[in-house]
Amino acid sequence: MSDARGGVMTLDEPMRSVAIIGGGIVGWSAAVALKRRVPALQVSILPIAVPPNALADRVENTLPSIIGFHDDLGLREDDAVLRAGSSWRLGTRFEGWAQGLPPYVHAYGPYGRPFGTASFHHHWVRAARMGTAAPYDTHSPAAMLANAGRLVGTEPELGSIFADIQIGLVLDLERYRAMLRAFAAHLGVVIHEGVLSTVQLRSADGFIGQVILEHGGSVEADLFIDASGPDGLLRDTIDAEWEDWTPWLRNDRLVRAVGPGSAPAALDHVTALAGGWRWRTSAIGKTIHGLCYSSAALEDEDARRLLVDADATDTATPVAFSQGCRTTPWARNCVAIGDAATVIEPLEWTNLHLAHSAIDRIVSMMTGRDCHPLEIADYNRQAGAEVSRVRDFVLCHYGAARRPEPFWQSRAELPESLARTLELFTERGRLPFFEEETFSRDSWLAILLGQGVIPRRVDALIEATRPDHSDAAMAGFRTTIERELPRFPTATDHHAVQMRRISR
Template sequence: MTPLDAPITRIAVVGGGIVGWSAAVALRRRVPGVAVTIVATPPPPDALADRIAQTLPSTIGFHDDLGLSEDDAVLRAGGVWRLGSAFEGWAGDLPAYVHAYGPCGQPFGTASFHHHWLRAARAGTAAPFEAHAPAAMLARAGRMPIPPAGIVAEVQAAVMLDVPRYRAMLEAFARHLGVEVRDGEVATVRRRGDDGFVDALLLTDGTVVSADLFVDASGPRATVRGAIDDVREDWQRWLRCDRLVTADGPPERMTALDQVHATPAGWRWRTPTVDRTSHGLCYAGAFLAEADAQEALATAGATAIAPAVAFRQGTRPEPWAHNCVAVGDAATVIEPLDFTNLHLAHSAIDRIVAMLPGRACHPLEIADYNRQAQAEVGRVRDFVLCHYATAQRSEPFWRDLAALPDSLARTLAAFRERGRLPFFEEETFSRDDWLTVLIGQGTMPRRIDPLIETTDAADSDRAMAAYRAAIGQAVSRCPDLDAYFYSQRKRLGR
């Protein structure tokens, strides 16, 4: 076996935010025999995956793979549970809708559940679509799916992180696992002349970090991956938001729902946690001044308001090049609508573990990694963009979007014609997630699947009513969110 055919045994991670520490922990924990060094440079302000506290349910699975319990990753690190987001003002006069994590409806007969609902909606007899989603009803009621059994068993909880405490927890875990920590910043990326591989990193203190593989979690500047090339796919023609202002406010009653309000030049969120309320405003600088953005958050109750951060949405078509792979904002920058930032970073880390090549980093293996990564980020982009493409607002920011990406245009055309959704590989969001947004924003198909006619409409209505009743009974048996959270903290002596 030649040295280049041998397994990777040394990995260097660049970036000291939660993305970098997540990568260091996962690689050290899940790849046998690998030595991991992290250059713990603090993340820049525009590294959204390192800053946004809200996560998707996949974070829990990421923790499970690392052997981190709920006590460690949530309670001791100051996190709270999330079940979804309530979207308000996105669709004209239509009521707010909840995008919650888990299934919506129960299949019966020969057609998918949503076709039964669409037929009832045409007849004017349908209850709200979200009334058939256990997670949405739990979130509306302020309850948690404990124990996870029966009709609430498939509800998926996510986490609202306390970012500084979470980062400290990951750092402590990494040190416990034997990750070597180097403080400082990268001054020079040294590359080999024969094949272009990264040979070593020269730090500002004069020390050198060598490795077989380099994981760049340094943020949008991509300190290491950017030294190879700066090829990037720009999404700004579709996703116009390019500024983010975050803030904290006084604590409010804790809830498992974020409030996500559309505004004339973007959108803002509000998320109560244990000891504060998190606020944010994502907007387009061409349509709103920073002072007005800060004033809007102050009006919403925020007190500690940070300066605006500029960002530009887009992705690297090839996050992995030679022996360097970009993760987090070094790979993809996307606004935090639907809070996909940390999910994409964790997914990339999982993919590195699953597809780790030999030391030669064969081009075929790297090409397959990049293909899967781009399939995933493309559909996340489509899901975020779907909110804008189906919104019903008249302000200039919301009008005259560029021609949609083919993948999203095909999705919307299929649904608008007959209520169907095409299959795509590497989907982050399920069919029920897509349906919740499309229906919640008033997008309705011209025709309904003809298979629905094999079930009598009265039978459909009775089945949906019975399912809603079963959800209501299950929700009433689940504990109040506050009571559950504080009982868990008391158990830990906090």
């Protein structure tokens, strides 16, 4: 086997160089993570512009997992949040997904506390069937904190019901990308400037040998990471195998807009519409609007008009996308990440999370220079399990929805994994275990119960606790949450305190 320079490659020789193609947040995240966590690697990046439909690079909202990603890089809150213009979020408020039911919140953290012989949600399900249950999200400290416009200002006391709250971010995309670029340069990442012209494959083994630039020069590496967006400019040169999700996830258009700023808020608002859904996020100095929809149900101009009517002042051109994933994101010496690997609508904000997870997996499963097929196969197996379950979680919102419009009614038979999840839950309120779950059981329960999916039978384990005792315990938990809320700062006050601290 020959290497990129024509020499003989020794099996199991360590990986020496990695090149990333893509200049968005995903590409810079990969460059920083690889150089920071594997310092011996020579890491280079060709920061070509990513297209408007590269959602992992274009959607501001993130899951709480981004905090752990920053921790692994040694990025402090001051750098990754405050100086880069980001703000905090605790979850999402969903409205209109089940007509006849009130809005509900999917927040990041536990719902209730287990007591007796059964999990908390079984007590709630029994009360719901008896007509005595308060809304499920009133038992979530994070949801109630966010509804009150407040944030966790300091580390909660050990054992506090607020101790397990998780926090996501709303990024200022340009400032955040600039921060990552500066950090990459500081770490010693080699930055190539130019426009990609040709990807050359080696005739001996089909590996990528080098990337040729338009006006001369080339980029060589042992491993190439494709962060170029949905077109997969590198990965497609090896094969273009793709799993199509459009029979289930029918949205294929997205338009974003910006409106006047308002007070920071810890909740996004996501509203179901006849042909898709609309979101609103309060960020620092601006309000972010977006609409994700099906072109078969809504015209592009009508979508833009809906955002203007929602007080958006700067509306972008709608972009098209097709949902699905690569069946093998890693092939030979090229691995696709971000939208080059998975395209999924931003409901639940999983786009950047999946890119970060892929980067973490590359680091932890780094192969030798020969990119052994067995190691690649295991990477692809794990990546496939993760993205399939994220697809199921997003699709669960549609599977559990109650709306009359054709967009919501005509959908292909659900994937077997989600169908099994829903069947098991609707029978007795239980959720099956899957490897590589992104979302916790509390998150699944928040969506299912929030949209009115009530199990047909109460779990037998609940019978050890009398209904009035369950009701009293749940009421006590809600009272404790409400009593503690006033001691937390508002989102505005929390941000002001943090900015004063770093300006000293």
